[in-house]
């Protein structure tokens with residue numbers, strides 16, 4: 281089987297059970313999902329529905345309790361640089377400057393200094409970080425930090441980007457400009473992107489396909505393809521039709537989430 | 548400018564007033580100089596303690612060696628050398644052990660009970676044992692100072708490693724870091740604020756212990772000097788020695804805080 285026909289990610293019957301305080305929480309159940317190479321997929325659902333759990337399983341931080349999960353044709357057994365993660369809390373190393381953060385992955389991979397310098401330089405320019413190279417993360421705005429986090433994973437040239445609500449903490453304008461930047465990078469570098477969000481508009485703005493998840497247990501409720509040309513206009517009637525459709529799906533799960541919150545005896 | 552001059556003035560009011568009262572009491576003859584010598588007598592004694600005892604001779608060597616040939620410079624050098632050696636031994640043992648205990652629960656389980664029993668014993672309480680084991684001279688002083696530095700560095704290093712946010716480890720692993728890289732490039736720098744706190748406390752304890760050790764186990768250094776002066780009833784020299792000890796302590800603390808500020812430029816709440 282050639283790499284082109286093989287999905288970048290394949291999940292079959294993925295189940296994840298957490299033991300918490302003596303009882304079991306089924307965070308994921310029966311997840312079947314294929315992500316094609318170069319595809320941009322959003323995982324969407326109310327908070328607590330298992331989006332992070334699924335992404336962490338793909339990243340290899342927390343393996344499924346049962347089911348099969350393969351990435352780039354190999355079973356996931358742990359974290360690896362071919363599945364680079366961008367965290368919502370940025371997770372930049374606060375003791376390194378912007379430049380050192382971006383260079384970290386190349387340094388530990390033993391890249392030649394000259395190549396390292398070139399790659400880092402190009403990324404600092406691409407993400408508008410050149411003037412901030414010597415700053416420490418504490419001196420950057422949230423948007424800048426997330427740019428550094430993106431540059432840091434791009435530096436290791438991972439074929440896959442896993443992003444867990446990466447723009448969730450940003451204001452609307454910064455978020456939109458980073459979304460556009462991410463789309464540009466994705467189109468240029470042909471990465472496979474799995475992007476977790478609870479923003480309906482964000483998911484339709486970004487994704488080739490939106491995977492709407494159910495709440496407790498987390499399963500795939502519906503996969504909604506977004507066949508709109510990019511750049512997409514959130515004000516267009518087509519965009520809004522999709523938005524209504526997806527909103528209805530998410531609201532069903534949100535209602536279950538709220539019922540769950542309201543009655544602690546329910547679980 | 549006016550503001551800083553006013554601030555300087557305010558900061559000097561109390562010390563200067565105190566010195567004037569002290570001098571006044573001495574001039575009035577209310578207390579014998581043996582109990583409380585006048586500030587001017589202390590200053591004169593301090594100057595004599597600081598400056599060379601022999602006149603300068605160009606043939607004997609360079610002028611700076613002559614300038615540092617007084618009793619005080621040599622005492623300061625001796626005491627600081629003892630702190631440096633003792634601290635290097637104590638911290639040199641505490642740092643790797645603390646890193647291991649923080650990172651490996653098994654190592655922690657093995658060593659923690661023993662350390663919890665030993666930790667509350669003040670280093671001063673080891674003096675009799677130190678003399679029995681090492682006799683007199685530098686070795687018991689090194690032993691006591693290293694003990695004093697050991698526990699603050701150890702405890703803070705353990706706490707620092709344990710407080711490392713798991714997200715940094717995740718991020719580093721995700722970028723391809725192995726255990727070794729994780730340890731050197733993530734764990735240690737992330738724990739550095741704690742480690743430096745431990746080092747600062749450890750140096751402070753080492754400074755206390757060196758003075759005590761010099762009063763008991765050796766016959767050189769600042770601690771010995773003020774005890775010797777008491778035996779001759781040179782109270783002005785006792786106070787001059789104490790002031791020297793205070794200045795050394797201040798210097799060490801300023802140096803440590805500059806070092807900390809420099810190493811923790813990246814850290815929130817630390818001014819670069």
Ligand SMILES: Nc1ncnc2c1ncn2[C@@H]1O[C@H](COP(=O)(O)OP(=O)(O)O)[C@@H](O)[C@H]1O
Pocket residue numbers: 298299300305306307325326327328329330331332333334
């Ligand atoms: N380490 C854990 N231990 C126990 N329960 C967990 C753990 N991680 C997640 N969960 C539970 O699994 C469910 C899904 O969590 P998560 O994947 O974080 O949701 P989302 O990212 O969609 O908000 C939640 O009910 C959460 O409480």
Ligand SMILES: [Mg+2]
Pocket residue numbers: 331332333444
């Ligand atoms: Mg989440």
